[in-house]
Structures are given as C-alpha cells and as structure tokens.
Amino acid sequence: MTMSRIIIAFGILSLAIAGFQPSATAALFHPKTHTLANGMQVVVIEDHRAPVVTHMVWYKVGAADEPPGKSGIAHFLEHLMFKGTPKVPSGQFSKIVARNGGRDNAFTSYDYTGYFQNVAQDKLDLVMGMEADRMTNLVLTAEDVDTERAVILEERRSRTDNSPAAQMNEAMSAAQYLAHPYRIPVIGWKHEIEKLDQADALAFYRRYYAPNNAILVVAGDVEAEAVFALAEKHFGPLARVSLPPRWRLQEPPQRAARQVVFRDGRVSQADWQRSYLAPTRAAGASQHAIPLSLFADMLGGGTTSRLYRGLVVERKLATSAGAYYSSTGLDYGRFMLHVTPSPGVGLGEIEAAVDETITAVLKDGLLAADLERSRTGLLAAAVYARDSLFTSPRIFGDALTTGVSVEQVESWPDEVRAVTMEQVIAAGRAVLKMDNSVTGLLLPDAKEGK
Amino acid sequence: MTILMRSFSVVVFGLTLILLAPISANAAKILEVRSPGGITAWLVHEPTIPLLSVNFSFAGGASLDRPGRNGTANLVSGLLDEGAGSYDSLAFQTRLQDLAVRMSFSADRDSFSGGLSTLSTNRDAAFELLRLALIEPRFETEAVERVRRQIITGLVESQEDPGTIATRLWFATAFPDHPYGRPSNGSIESVKAISTDDLRDLLGRMLARNRLTIGVVGDISAAELAPLLDKTFGALPVSVAIEPVPEVSPVGAGVLKVVQKANPQSQVMFGGPGLKRDDPDWYAAYVLNYVLGGGGFASRLYAEVREKRGLAYSVYSYLYPLEHAAIYMGGVGTKNQRVAEALTVIKEQIGLAGENGITEAELVNAKTYLNGSFPLQLTSSGRIANLLLAIQRHNLGIDYMDRRASLIDAVTMADVRRVAKRLLRPENLLIVVVGEPAGLTSSN
Incomplete structure (x- = not known):
C-alpha cells in the first residue's frame, strides 16, 4: 500500500510539491530559452x-x-x-x-x-x-x-x-x-x-x-x-520597473534544539515530527543538496527505508515513518521526519528510536545497494516526470524563481549519477544535528505526556 | 514549502469526472487487444516516452465485503504488494524499487482497481510482479497486522476530520441498509475482525476474468501486450458467482443532520437522487451540473456563494453515478456564523435552476468548455489508461471518444429544463453539517 503510506508520511502538500522540485526531473526536457529586451x-x-x-x-x-x-x-x-x-x-x-x-x-x-x-x-x-x-x-x-x-x-x-x-x-x-x-x-x-x-x-x-x-x-x-x-x-511592450533587491532577514546561528508541543482536544491520533534547517541547491552548503535527496530516500523514502523497516516493520512502534527533503528554496530548506506511533506507543519512545536510527546511520553508513536503489528511483522519476504534460513547466518555474538555473535543472540526472556514499553521509552529518532541529509533538489533549 | 492554490480541485471521484468529459488527441488510436487466452484490453500505443501504464479494475470492490467485515477489500488492496510468490514483503518491495516499478491497488464502493507503471526496459519483470501480486499473495501475519494497524490509525485520525465525518454520515443516512451506507475502508471494529480467511475468501470472489477490464497506454504494441495479458491474468478464474448488490435509491430527503465539532468553520455536505450513467438524460444533467456547481470558477454556486458574498473558499456540486444507485452531491465550507446563510443561497440557486433551467448563453458556454477542456485532462499515460477503463466499464463503445463531442452538442434547452426539474429539488436534499453552525439543529 505504497500510496497511502506516502500520504500518511508526508501529507498532501508535500505530495503536491513533490512534482515541483528539480529532483523529480532530468536533462530530458531540452528547454529553449530567450530573454526579452525588458x-x-x-x-x-x-x-x-x-x-x-x-x-x-x-x-x-x-x-x-x-x-x-x-x-x-x-x-x-x-x-x-x-x-x-x-x-x-x-x-x-x-x-x-x-x-x-x-x-x-x-x-x-x-x-x-x-x-x-x-x-x-x-x-x-x-x-x-x-x-x-x-x-x-x-x-x-x-x-x-x-x-x-x-x-x-x-x-x-x-x-x-x-x-x-x-x-x-x-x-x-x-x-x-x-x-x-x-x-x-x-x-x-x-x-x-x-x-x-x-x-x-x-x-x-x-x-x-x-x-x-x-x-x-x-x-x-x-x-x-x-x-x-x-x-x-x-509582453515585449511592457516597461521594466525598478525592483527592490531580493533580500530577506537572515537566520542567526541556531544553538539549541527547539521543541513544539501542540495539544488540542480535536486530535485523535498523536504524531511526531522533526525538521532540520537545511541547505538547498541555491542557498547554504548547496553541495549537500543532491546527496541529501538520496539520503532522505534511504533514511525514510519508502517501505525499504531504514526508518520504515526499523520503526514500523521490525519494532512495530509506528504505523508510518518517513523522511522528506525538498532541494529548492531561495534562502533555506528543511529536512523533515514524520512518524505516526502505533496505538499505545508514546512519543518519547518514538523519538528515542528515531534518534537511535539516525545515530547508527551517520556512524555506520548505509549499504551500497541502498544507494543504488535510491539512485535508480530518482533517475526513473525523471522519466516518469516527462510523462505528465504539466510537470515540466512547474519544475522550471520553481527552479528559476528560487535561484536554480535551467542548466542546473538539466544537469540534475548527471549529478545524481555522480553522488558517492561519502557525500551522502557527509550531507546527513552536516544537516541532521540537534542544534539544527525543531521537534514537534502533536497530542490529543492535556492528560498524556510523552 | 507551502503552496496555496486559488481553488481546491475537486477530484473526489476522479474516474467519474474524467469519464464525463470529451475528446482526445489519441481518440482514433484505441485498439482492442484480445489475447490468445481470451483476455481483452484496450490499448493506446504511445512510444514517445519509454514507459507504460496498465490500469485494471474488477467490478465489485467494497460492496463484496461480508457483513461485519467492512474494509476487507480495502485491506486486501494494502496487502497485494506486501509479499507474493517467493518474495516476502521486504523482498517484494525491494524488487519493485530496484526496477522503479510503481504498483498500486485500491478498493472503492463498486470496484477493486490496480495500476502498474514501468519503464519499458523492465516491462516483463513488472508484469511478472503484478501476476504474483494478483495470483500468489502471501498475506503473512507480519504484513497483515502492520497494514491493519496502518488502516486503524488512519481511521482513528479521520474520526476528527470534518470532511470524513460528513461523508460517512451522509452515506450512512442515505443508504441505511445497503453496502453503500458502510464506509469502504471499514470501521475500527470491522477492520479488527477481518481474518486471513476473510482476505482469501474475498480475493476468490472478487478477482474473476468476467469482471475484469484493462486499459494500457504507452510504449508497448498490441503484439507485445497480448501474451503478457495471458501470463499476468490467465490464471484467474473465468467467472465466479457473486451475490448481486441490490439497486437502491438514497433516502433522507429534507433531513438535516448537525454533528457538533469545535471548529471555526462548518463542513457541509448535501445531496439527493441523481442519474445513472446510462440515463438518456445523462449529458443534459452533465451540462446542467457544470453550470450550477461543477464549473470551477464559472459556476453559479461559485458566483453566488464565493464571488458575490465571500461565504466560502470552496463550493461545488457533482454527479456521482454508482453502479447500483445514482446521487447528486455538493459541499461547502463556511464559518459557523454564516452556514445558515450559505445553505439558503445554495438551496435558492438549486431551486432557481430547477424551475427555470439555464440560459442559452450558459448552455453554449458549457458545451464549449466541456468539449474544449477534455484533452487537457488526458495529461499522462495513467490518466488516459483510466479513461479507457471507464469507457469499457460503462459500455460506451470503443468509438466513444469520437462521439463524445456530438453527444454534448446535442443537448438542448428543453433537455436541460426537463432534467433540471427532476434533479434540482432543494426539498430532496439530505444535508449534513459538521461544526458549530449558528442557528442550525438536526431535524426530526
């Protein structure tokens, strides 16, 4: 039941934007470009x-x-x-x-x-x-x-x-x-x-x-x-205007893990999430962006991923567990984890199991076979993306408004092919730090803690 | 990253919506492929991109669930790719991912459906995995319990979802003693009660060749497809007797049900009797619904409820032709203080169109849109394959795509007025409101 799992893991919005990121495409679109005088x-x-x-x-x-x-x-x-x-x-x-x-x-x-x-x-x-x-x-x-x-x-x-x-x-x-x-x-x-x-x-x-x-x-x-x-x-006859510089307030360094506890009487099912501030293809340590896409897939991209196998299949602590990373964003990106606990399992136990998994992966690495499987999936997604008439214009629009060039969109498959395991682990180590993180607990009401 | 759209696209019943629409570039290219073993599939051969999509469906679906075991077909749909033949769950999922094959199954009220997408290079292996999933699923305890847990978690979550609450109550009220009144994904109790024997029993009744339709689109020729049909589906029984699902009409005309939920916005679902897909007035009703509430930014409900009064972000109506019942439905989300007003406006609009039909200009615009926008919906192999299924399932004929525009163009003002009188009766509506709507309480 792959689809429903993805929906549970990432929510509809992420699904909707999955098709928007260059990481779903390839040097297969052969776009033609031109710039008007204005x-x-x-x-x-x-x-x-x-x-x-x-x-x-x-x-x-x-x-x-x-x-x-x-x-x-x-x-x-x-x-x-x-x-x-x-x-x-x-x-x-x-x-x-x-x-x-x-x-x-x-x-x-x-x-x-x-x-x-x-x-x-x-x-x-x-x-x-x-x-x-x-x-x-x-x-x-x-x-x-x-x-x-x-x-x-x-x-x-x-x-x-x-x-x-x-x-x-x-x-x-x-x-x-x-x-x-x-x-x-x-x-x-x-x-x-x-x-x-x-x-x-x-x-x-x-x-x-x-x-x-x-x-x-x-x-x-x-x-x-x-x-x-x-x-x-x-559009040619329209006059250009003087634009303000595109600059936003920048983040100060984060020095401590942050936590959000959200309790609401309308919640019937508890939920655990974590978000890490991450680079994108255009911002921050952008060399990590494509390796992070592969890392996210191996850590929590599907039913063979570490988090799903460990928390859902083997330890039965959770009914869904996944990771998600979008490589676009003008200033910052986020690397997200999402776990839905099994009935009777507290969020504290979930968090400990996630941390254990991440620590092990960052320390011991991942299997070469896992990397190849994720690489295959990402490269195939580029072919699947060509099948939809509406995917390619969205990919280019998203890229060009977030500081990614046409050439970078087109070179994406080659970059995916070139990623090494060392780069994947280095990217994971650079981003998955508690000092970079916000952990979110969604809870039914005030009576039960973690 | 958050992306907000100007409007929700209402794809509640995607198959139906696609089916209702008109003409494609590939219209002329549908082939009927009959395998040596007697299995039929419709094919659009489109070799431009090296991939293909196979969609198939077995009539029956959740309506075949045994009493007290609702959600069995849904549970089966979650388990066919969780271990089959010599592959356990992990091995099967690994194989799918190594080959970049996308396989999915789903169950709705009337059918059990599946989809397979693969790169052309992995075609034979992909079909073999599909064969295993359909013919030799393992239903191992670990996988059954895991997927059961996932479904139950989803059910627990949806207990607080206003849209799900409204839908479930609407169907339970409209179809009190019929499978349509029970949710396709079951209840927490019924899902807990399903045994592996129940799964096998349902699979045996559900997957029969006489109730199978197949649509294939992409990089595969008729000659290549035919033997793969036999290999993949050939081992299924030719036919299995099942108990017929009784024909039924929705009840609850004039009933209002309010479910208290502490939300700032009430979720409203309204509906009543509709038209079956083979009704002679189907196309007139389709045009009428486009004008009333099906037309996105161009509908009367959009203009009156959203554009003029700012009562809602989302308001819509649609025809929902089930196999054994016909309904006409709609929905709106409005802040609690203004729900009563929104309902008054909606009923007024339904009443007005019911009495007077639509204008000449609206008829012309509707036809232009319904014909012109059709190719826009056929945007991927999977979507075209779904259309092939729908045309077969409703016996519309292999030349349907060529006739589609003329069927719509043939609708007259008199046709629309006739069907409007029958369809648009505000007094027939069963209305469910979930929220804290000011001034509204359940009737009876």
Missing part, C-alpha cells in the same frame, strides 16, 4: 503528443517578500488578480478562459507566485494577451477586496484553523525560523489578513508585478520560435 525570461518545452499547451507566468515574489505586518498580501493579491482590467471586466478572466475550453488557476508560495492556463494550442495567443494585460492593468474596487478577504479567511479556516495538524506545522515553522520570513504562514496570520486592504494589494502589485520580475514558461504542442514571437508581441 528582462522577461521565456522558457519553452516542446511536447507534441497532444494539441494542448500549459501557459504559465511566474513572478519572483512570494510570501517571504511581504512587508512586516502585511502577512498574506502576496496570496491575497494572487486572488485579486482574477478581478479585472479596463479590457477584462471584473470576474471575467476565468470565465473567458473557460469559454475557450481552457482551465486556469494560480498559486502562491514563499518565493514565487504563479498563474497558469491550460488550453488548446490555438488559444495560446488569447491567454498570453490576457496574462500580459493583467500584469500592469489590474483594477480593484474596495468592494472586490472586501469580499475576497472574506473568501481568504474561509480558506484559512479550511486549511489551518479547522486542522490541529496544520496549526502544528505553522508552529513548527515559526520555531524553525527566528528571523527569516519563512516563519510566517504563506496564507498569513488571521489578525493581519483581517486588516489587509486595497492600498496594500496595489502597493505590492506595483512594486513587484513587472516583466523583469517574471518568467514565462510554456510547455506543449508549440514551436519555441513561435512562442518567443508571441511573447514579444504581448
């Missing part, structure tokens, strides 16, 4: 299997770029981008896409905000024109903003306020980062969302939405040259 970067991945395209615009701005006290404004603006322009009346953007047989949506993360349409290839001109239009011509009324704020507060209730597990994750991020804005939830704190207004949204929009802060990614049944020409037509 600084807008264009990436095209040709795939002629079906007459459809994915058109995406990624802005190099996200929740970690918000001004203090305005948490949630990046995501709020993302919603408001569907309101209107002088050419497209309020609320019509998605309806026009739908009337042309297309689907659209948008997403916000810490380092980027993205908008996309999936359409038949002959509609690319239309949607690109609309996307270029709303890059500079957004019109917001106070009423639109008020209604959408209520929608976003409902979104926060659905995702977070209704869910102790999500609130625990919020608390763990806040504990992991003392200074860096990754400590603040992407959706924002409720009390700050409640005060966001039209002026906040427009200020953020004017500051960051411009061709020289955007990346156009098109994948599907297109010729790159034709896409470049369309991009010139629609």
Whole structure:
C-alpha cells in the first residue's frame, strides 16, 4: 500500500510539491530559452503528443517578500488578480478562459507566485494577451477586496484553523525560523489578513508585478520560435520597473534544539515530527543538496527505508515513518521526519528510536545497494516526470524563481549519477544535528505526556 | 514549502469526472487487444516516452465485503504488494524499487482497481510482479497486522476530520441498509475482525476474468501486450458467482443532520437522487451540473456563494453515478456564523435552476468548455489508461471518444429544463453539517 503510506508520511502538500522540485526531473526536457529586451525570461518545452499547451507566468515574489505586518498580501493579491482590467471586466478572466475550453488557476508560495492556463494550442495567443494585460492593468474596487478577504479567511479556516495538524506545522515553522520570513504562514496570520486592504494589494502589485520580475514558461504542442514571437508581441511592450533587491532577514546561528508541543482536544491520533534547517541547491552548503535527496530516500523514502523497516516493520512502534527533503528554496530548506506511533506507543519512545536510527546511520553508513536503489528511483522519476504534460513547466518555474538555473535543472540526472556514499553521509552529518532541529509533538489533549 | 492554490480541485471521484468529459488527441488510436487466452484490453500505443501504464479494475470492490467485515477489500488492496510468490514483503518491495516499478491497488464502493507503471526496459519483470501480486499473495501475519494497524490509525485520525465525518454520515443516512451506507475502508471494529480467511475468501470472489477490464497506454504494441495479458491474468478464474448488490435509491430527503465539532468553520455536505450513467438524460444533467456547481470558477454556486458574498473558499456540486444507485452531491465550507446563510443561497440557486433551467448563453458556454477542456485532462499515460477503463466499464463503445463531442452538442434547452426539474429539488436534499453552525439543529 505504497500510496497511502506516502500520504500518511508526508501529507498532501508535500505530495503536491513533490512534482515541483528539480529532483523529480532530468536533462530530458531540452528547454529553449530567450530573454526579452525588458528582462522577461521565456522558457519553452516542446511536447507534441497532444494539441494542448500549459501557459504559465511566474513572478519572483512570494510570501517571504511581504512587508512586516502585511502577512498574506502576496496570496491575497494572487486572488485579486482574477478581478479585472479596463479590457477584462471584473470576474471575467476565468470565465473567458473557460469559454475557450481552457482551465486556469494560480498559486502562491514563499518565493514565487504563479498563474497558469491550460488550453488548446490555438488559444495560446488569447491567454498570453490576457496574462500580459493583467500584469500592469489590474483594477480593484474596495468592494472586490472586501469580499475576497472574506473568501481568504474561509480558506484559512479550511486549511489551518479547522486542522490541529496544520496549526502544528505553522508552529513548527515559526520555531524553525527566528528571523527569516519563512516563519510566517504563506496564507498569513488571521489578525493581519483581517486588516489587509486595497492600498496594500496595489502597493505590492506595483512594486513587484513587472516583466523583469517574471518568467514565462510554456510547455506543449508549440514551436519555441513561435512562442518567443508571441511573447514579444504581448509582453515585449511592457516597461521594466525598478525592483527592490531580493533580500530577506537572515537566520542567526541556531544553538539549541527547539521543541513544539501542540495539544488540542480535536486530535485523535498523536504524531511526531522533526525538521532540520537545511541547505538547498541555491542557498547554504548547496553541495549537500543532491546527496541529501538520496539520503532522505534511504533514511525514510519508502517501505525499504531504514526508518520504515526499523520503526514500523521490525519494532512495530509506528504505523508510518518517513523522511522528506525538498532541494529548492531561495534562502533555506528543511529536512523533515514524520512518524505516526502505533496505538499505545508514546512519543518519547518514538523519538528515542528515531534518534537511535539516525545515530547508527551517520556512524555506520548505509549499504551500497541502498544507494543504488535510491539512485535508480530518482533517475526513473525523471522519466516518469516527462510523462505528465504539466510537470515540466512547474519544475522550471520553481527552479528559476528560487535561484536554480535551467542548466542546473538539466544537469540534475548527471549529478545524481555522480553522488558517492561519502557525500551522502557527509550531507546527513552536516544537516541532521540537534542544534539544527525543531521537534514537534502533536497530542490529543492535556492528560498524556510523552 | 507551502503552496496555496486559488481553488481546491475537486477530484473526489476522479474516474467519474474524467469519464464525463470529451475528446482526445489519441481518440482514433484505441485498439482492442484480445489475447490468445481470451483476455481483452484496450490499448493506446504511445512510444514517445519509454514507459507504460496498465490500469485494471474488477467490478465489485467494497460492496463484496461480508457483513461485519467492512474494509476487507480495502485491506486486501494494502496487502497485494506486501509479499507474493517467493518474495516476502521486504523482498517484494525491494524488487519493485530496484526496477522503479510503481504498483498500486485500491478498493472503492463498486470496484477493486490496480495500476502498474514501468519503464519499458523492465516491462516483463513488472508484469511478472503484478501476476504474483494478483495470483500468489502471501498475506503473512507480519504484513497483515502492520497494514491493519496502518488502516486503524488512519481511521482513528479521520474520526476528527470534518470532511470524513460528513461523508460517512451522509452515506450512512442515505443508504441505511445497503453496502453503500458502510464506509469502504471499514470501521475500527470491522477492520479488527477481518481474518486471513476473510482476505482469501474475498480475493476468490472478487478477482474473476468476467469482471475484469484493462486499459494500457504507452510504449508497448498490441503484439507485445497480448501474451503478457495471458501470463499476468490467465490464471484467474473465468467467472465466479457473486451475490448481486441490490439497486437502491438514497433516502433522507429534507433531513438535516448537525454533528457538533469545535471548529471555526462548518463542513457541509448535501445531496439527493441523481442519474445513472446510462440515463438518456445523462449529458443534459452533465451540462446542467457544470453550470450550477461543477464549473470551477464559472459556476453559479461559485458566483453566488464565493464571488458575490465571500461565504466560502470552496463550493461545488457533482454527479456521482454508482453502479447500483445514482446521487447528486455538493459541499461547502463556511464559518459557523454564516452556514445558515450559505445553505439558503445554495438551496435558492438549486431551486432557481430547477424551475427555470439555464440560459442559452450558459448552455453554449458549457458545451464549449466541456468539449474544449477534455484533452487537457488526458495529461499522462495513467490518466488516459483510466479513461479507457471507464469507457469499457460503462459500455460506451470503443468509438466513444469520437462521439463524445456530438453527444454534448446535442443537448438542448428543453433537455436541460426537463432534467433540471427532476434533479434540482432543494426539498430532496439530505444535508449534513459538521461544526458549530449558528442557528442550525438536526431535524426530526
């Protein structure tokens, strides 16, 4: 039951982003790139299997770029981008896409905000024109903003306020980062969302939405040259703006292990997590990033991993145990562990067993056969990633907004092939230190301790 | 890393949604492959990328669970890749990973399904592992107890999940004396009660060739596939008698059930009788639902509940045609103080569309969207293979993809009005609310 295990181990969000990281891909996409005179970067991945395209615009701005006290404004603006322009009346953007047989949506993360349409290839001109239009011509009324704020507060209730597990994750991020804005939830704190207004949204929009802060990614049944020409037509005339430097508060050195204990009457099943501050391909000791992907897989990537074999199969302490590492992130990454205890097993016992496993692995190393199995899995994932029409544009958008180059995406399989066991263990030793960690305990209520 | 989407994509019943939609680039290329041993599969040969996906399904599924043993099919689905033939659990899982083969099984109310994806280079070995999983599962005690523990832990966790609570209560109320009223993954008590004999008994009744459909997409030709079908599925019994599942209609019209949960937002599920997949008015209902609540950012419910009033982040409706029942369902999440208001708006919209149908413009827009967006859903081999299964399972014909657009285009205003009167009756709704909704209490 591999799938359900993965879901239990990492949660839906991680699954959703698994496809976003370069570590799920390969030098197999053969993208073609071009930069417009106004600084807008264009990436095209040709795939002629079906007459459809994915058109995406990624802005190099996200929740970690918000001004203090305005948490949630990046995501709020993302919603408001569907309101209107002088050419497209309020609320019509998605309806026009739908009337042309297309689907659209948008997403916000810490380092980027993205908008996309999936359409038949002959509609690319239309949607690109609309996307270029709303890059500079957004019109917001106070009423639109008020209604959408209520929608976003409902979104926060659905995702977070209704869910102790999500609130625990919020608390763990806040504990992991003392200074860096990754400590603040992407959706924002409720009390700050409640005060966001039209002026906040427009200020953020004017500051960051411009061709020289955007990346156009098109994948599907297109010729790159034709896409470049369309991009010139629609985005070419837009003026570049003066962008603030992309700099966030940096973390002070962490000197002590941190712990979050979250008790809630709504919790029926206890849960144990740990998060270590980690480098990414773009930040920190980035030479560890790809070895860490392999280390995470061997430690807790599936049913043959050390944690699963040890805690779930052999000692029966847990019903799931896994590790997860995402190699992208502009400033920092996190290496995560997650264990669900078996009935009657306390979280203290879980923690001791996890620590024992990690100590043994870092001291004694792992088997060469395990490394080869993980390597096979990662390289195969690159082939599987090519099968989905929507995976490749997401990988490039994610990479290019988080400081990873097209070349680095393409060289990923070669780098995976070259990783040695020494590098894997060195990466594990560099990151899995208690002084780097936050441990989180999710507990049913106040009566039972660890 | 957190990523927020502008809207939830509602893929509650993915297979159904795919099935409802229109035309693909590969439409013309579906082949029916019949093996020497008489096993049929539908194939789309797509050699561009060196991999293939095999999806298959046996009609039956959780509705074959014995009374008091609900969740047996689900437990079986967790165990077929946990040791088979000469491989124990660890050896089987290791073999899958060494070959980078992806194998999965699942059970729902009407079927037991599986999927296999493999790189072309490992094709024969992957099919052999699938054969072992289906024909020679070991059900060793360690694996059975481990997976049972995992399922029970999941059940304990979901006891506090408002969405799961709402769904379970809705189905239990709508289908009180029918397998559909019991959750596919069982209850803590029933899962504890399942023995290895129960697992083997169910496997013996469930996996028969007369209830098997297969869809294959990717880098494999018909000539290469045919012998692999016999090798993989040939040892299954040709047919096994099973007790028929009775036809049933949902009850509970007009009933409101409130479950108190200390959450700031109430989770609401509403629904009533729908249409079976072979209903002559199916396409009219499909168009109608797109306009009312199925159309993402373009639906009336989206406009009235979210866009105009800010009552919810997520509001939707969908047709859910089961094998032996037909339902029409929807959901919304709204803060406790405004649930009553949200329900009033939703009922009003259902009533309005029920009485007046939809506008000409809405009909035209719906057709354009439903036809135009179809190829966008066929985004991977696995998804196309699933579509092949759905077309077979509902007897839509191998030329269905060619006819799909014309079936949708043929829907008239009169068709929509007729089906709207039948389908959209606010008084027929059974409503479940989980939360602390202000001013709402259970009826009766």
